[in-house]
Amino acid sequence: xxxxxxxxxxxxxxxxxxxxxxSAVIPLMTVVNYSVQDTFGNNMFFWAGLEWFxxxxxxxxxxxxxxxxxAFSTIILLIEIPLGVFVALNMPKKGFxxxxxxxxxxxxxxxxxxxxxxxxxxxxxxxxxxxxxxLNAIGIDYNYTQDFYAAxxxxxxxxxxxxxxxxxxxxxxxxQSIPDAYYQAAKIDQASxxxxxxxxxxxxxxxxxMIAILLRFMDSFMIYTEPFVVTxxxxxxxxxxxxxxxxxxALGQFDLGPAAAFSIMYYLVILLVSYVFYTVMxxxxxxxxx
Amino acid sequence: xxxxxLENLAHSYSANPSGESDYALKELNHDWVDGEAYALxxxxxxxxxxLLNLISGLLHPxxxxxxxxxxDVTMAPTTQRxxxxxxxxxxxxxxxxxxxxxxxxxxxxxxxxxxxKDRVQQIAAMIGMEATLDRKARGLTAxxxxxxxxxxxxxxxxxxxxxxxxxxxxxxxxxxxxxxxQLKSLHHEFGHTMIYVTHDQTExxxxxxxxxxxxxxxxxxxxxxQQLFETPEHTFVGYFIGSPGMNVLAAEVSGNMxxxxxxxxxxxxxxxxxxxxxxxxxxxxxxxxxxxxxxxxVTIKRVEDVGRHKIVRTDFQGTEINIIVAEGENxxxxxxxxxxxxxGVNVYSDSWRVAPQGV
Numbered sequence: 215x216x217x218x219x220x221x222x223x224x225x226x227x228x229x230x231x232x233x234x235x236x237s238a239v240i241p242l243m244t245v246v247n248y249s250v251q252d253t254f255g256n257n258m259f260f261w262a263g264l265e266w267f268x269x270x271x272x273x274x275x276x277x278x279x280x281x282x283x284x285a286f287s288t289i290i291l292l293i294e295i296p297l298g299v300f301v302a303l304n305m306p307k308k309g310f311x312x313x314x315x316x317x318x319x320x321x322x323x324x325x326x327x328x329x330x331x332x333x334x335x336x337x338x339x340x341x342x343x344x345x346x347x348x349l350n351a352i353g354i355d356y357n358y359t360q361d362f363y364a365a366x367x368x369x370x371x372x373x374x375x376x377x378x379x380x381x382x383x384x385x386x387x388x389x390q391s392i393p394d395a396y397y398q399a400a401k402i403d404q405a406s407x408x409x410x411x412x413x414x415x416x417x418x419x420x421x422x423x424m425i426a427i428l429l430r431f432m433d434s435f436m437i438y439t440e441p442f443v444v445t446x447x448x449x450x451x452x453x454x455x456x457x458x459x460x461x462x463x464a465l466g467q468f469d470l471g472p473a474a475a476f477s478i479m480y481y482l483v484i485l486l487v488s489y490v491f492y493t494v495m496x497x498x499x500x501x502x503x504x
Numbered sequence: 505x506x507x508x509x510l511e512n513l514a515h516s517y518s519a520n521p522s523g524e525s526d527y528a529l530k531e532l533n534h535d536w537v538d539g540e541a542y543a544l545x546x547x548x549x550x551x552x553x554x555l556l557n558l559i560s561g562l563l564h565p566x567x568x569x570x571x572x573x574x575x576d577v578t579m580a581p582t583t584q585r586x587x588x589x590x591x592x593x594x595x596x597x598x599x600x601x602x603x604x605x606x607x608x609x610x611x612x613x614x615x616x617x618x619x620x621k622d623r624v625q626q627i628a629a630m631i632g633m634e635a636t637l638d639r640k641a642r643g644l645t646a647x648x649x650x651x652x653x654x655x656x657x658x659x660x661x662x663x664x665x666x667x668x669x670x671x672x673x674x675x676x677x678x679x680x681x682x683x684x685x686q687l688k689s690l691h692h693e694f695g696h697t698m699i700y701v702t703h704d705q706t707e708x709x710x711x712x713x714x715x716x717x718x719x720x721x722x723x724x725x726x727x728x729x730q731q732l733f734e735t736p737e738h739t740f741v742g743y744f745i746g747s748p749g750m751n752v753l754a755a756e757v758s759g760n761m762x763x764x765x766x767x768x769x770x771x772x773x774x775x776x777x778x779x780x781x782x783x784x785x786x787x788x789x790x791x792x793x794x795x796x797x798x799x800x801x802v803t804i805k806r807v808e809d810v811g812r813h814k815i816v817r818t819d820f821q822g823t824e825i826n827i828i829v830a831e832g833e834n835x836x837x838x839x840x841x842x843x844x845x846x847x848g849v850n851v852y853s854d855s856w857r858v859a860p861q862g863v
Contacts, residue, residue: 398562399595401582403609403656413597413608 248474266475276476278451279459286455287434290373294430295423297374298381303415305386316386319379331443334372338444358445362452369441369453376440377430384426388419420498428491435484456480506573506664508536508559508697513568515554521566528554530721531568536665538573539695541688543712545702547744551721552701556667559699560587572664589667590657594649594674598642602633605641606655613660627655630686647675654683658690665697672707684711705745717741733787734848739855742785748815748826750850751791755784757851765821767800772846773860780854788815788828790848795836799843800825807835818842 252262270276301319306312322330338358340346349356358368392414400410438457441447447454447462454462460480464473515529524530529551536542544552557563559570561582569578577585588609597605606624615623628634631651636644641652654671668687672680688711691698702708708715709729716726717740724738725731736742742750755762755769758777762769762784769784793816802818802825809831816827816835825842829835851858 393593395591395593395595398557398582398589399591399653399656401562402560402587402589404583404586404612405608406612409612413599417597417599 245474245477248470249478252471262471266471267479270472270475270479273472275451275459279454279456282452282454283435283456286370286437287431289370290377290434291427291430293370293374294378294381295427298378298426299385299419299423301378301382302385302389303411305382307390316383319382322376322379325376327439328443330372330376331440334368334375334440335444338368360449362449365445365449365453368444372440372444373434373437377433381423381426381430384422385419388422389415392418421495424491424495424498428488428495431487431491432484435487506697507538508665509569509571509574510534510536510559511569511571513558513565513570515551515558515563516566527566528721529558529565532723534716534723534726536697536699538697540714541691541698541700541712543700543702543708543715544718545705545708545715545744546718547703550718552703552718553669554721555718556589556669556699556701559665560589560667561585562589586660586662586664587667588657588660588663588665590653590669590671592670592673594646594653596641596644596649596652598640600641601638602628602641602644602652603637605652606637606659609656609660623659623661627659630658630690631655631683647679650674651679651683654687661694663696665699668698668700668702670702671700672702680707687711705747709745715745717744719744735850735857736785737857739783739785739852742787742850746787746789748788750785750787751825752783752785752852753820753823753825755782755851757782757784762851764800769800769844770846771849771851771860775851775858775860778851778853778858783852783855784844785850785852786844787848788826790845791825791827792843792845793818793827793829793835793839794841794843795838796841799841802840802842804835804840 249266250262250264251259252265253259305315325333337343338346338356340350340357346356346358355361356364358365396414396418397410400414405413436457437455438461441453441455442458442461445453447458451459460473460476463469463476510532512531512533513529514527514531516527518526521527532555544555546552554563558565561577561580561584564579569576571577572585597608600608603624606627607620610620610623624637625634628637631654633648633651633655636648641649644652650671657666657668657671672683675683684707687698687700690696700708700711702711709732713728714726715729715732717724717732717738719738719740725736725741732741732745736745736750739750739752742752753764755764757763757771757775760771760774762771764784771784800820802820805817805819805824807829808815808817811831813831814829814833814835816829818825818827820842827842851860
């Protein structure tokens, strides 16, 4: 087919260009703008170059928050992925109970983040919360406002409660799509339950599981609302994750330059990890395709 | 290896079957003799796969018993029955290599690694996949995957029976023939009891010593290919086996004569006066085209030359009658009468064959 050359055709992409500019590029550029400038107030800015980036790279506070963030994401992935798969494996396959399970399990997913935070904030309180009061009544010293471990456990259990359903639902969908013949063949081949999981179920749900891991990684890496409502980042800085720290820096201290540099680095990390996931996932697809 | 006995076996997929029509497999008594190769032939949905799954234990029957060598296994799970079964569509373990796929059933039984190695090599040679043994099963073509499934079915030597559920559906025709031959030679070599489900009569007739024909959840006839051809016990067997199938005509029978739409036809043998819906069935091979005044008046619709012989398709008062004519024989325009060779005439009452009297 012969294509006619008409440079005016470039104008056709103008609407998309405008849309993307307003939705992504321009807001992002303001952040970039802040990250390379400094101010003494009165809306007077001057050029600072890469100074803020260098400051942030040397900032112990940023590294600590990043460390906590990585620890948090790792722990919840290590709990939610196996637990979600386990739940999915044990859910009824069809009928009334299957539907009931699906509805009950989607409930936590429908609750707004700050409400989840509030629920657990109240639930865990030592004076009026069912969990906190009961634990202390039976002699376990639990107080998420004072104790490092109590705070971490509360935040992690909350995230597991909120999001394991997502992993379970995705894994369940993957399991449902496995034809019966595979299970029948496994019985014929006298495969053990573990072999069935290892050689049939796991390979077949790998695709959806990768999506689940990616979603849970991104969401947990950007988590803000729930721990902010429950612990406010405390006690001390012990549950101050990247987002919480960023907000403190940008809005609390009004350190726009460092906060902007921080945001950009934060953004690049998420972009990088997502890219790695994307590459791994498309490679998995390619192997399947042939 | 074992003799498999089915006692009053029946299966319904509904929990509370109310009538006979609820049963996918109607009551059945049958012995599968140890070491024989059977073909289970029937159209789709006639209960073939149900029967197979009952034997392998993937389904448990609504009633009746299944015995392996007189040991009751009716409620035993599949893994305890030591049965090999190959399904219609390929099932392979994607993440394993071809070699591991073939070795899998042996490893699950804890076989000796050296034995596994030799046996896998042997099976790979049989299915022609020695070159691809170390490739991942993922990404192979459908027929390669099906060959792996077949190989996995054949890899255990001590199985009680080998069940095949239309295993060659996805295999291309040339390979089909080759694999069928392999299965036959495997049968000769090891003498496994084999049950081969198919809806393809050529496959059934070439594979098996005995062919079991099923229709509407019931076994209608079991016999050698020759018996099925010469004396179909049910009109379905007549239709289903043979190419084209048997000609079946409504008739009134008394003694050794049949009256078909006003024309007298000799039957060769005495049948008395059968009750019910009476039909006469004659295979196209025993149907002759003649000129003159004798026989059923027909109009020739078309003649198909299939190479070894010609098939003449004719119309007799709205019913199709097919005739097989030898290749060299001439078909003249005035040949518009059909007569039957009495050696190949069968009489049916309510679709079941009536045995001639005094034989």
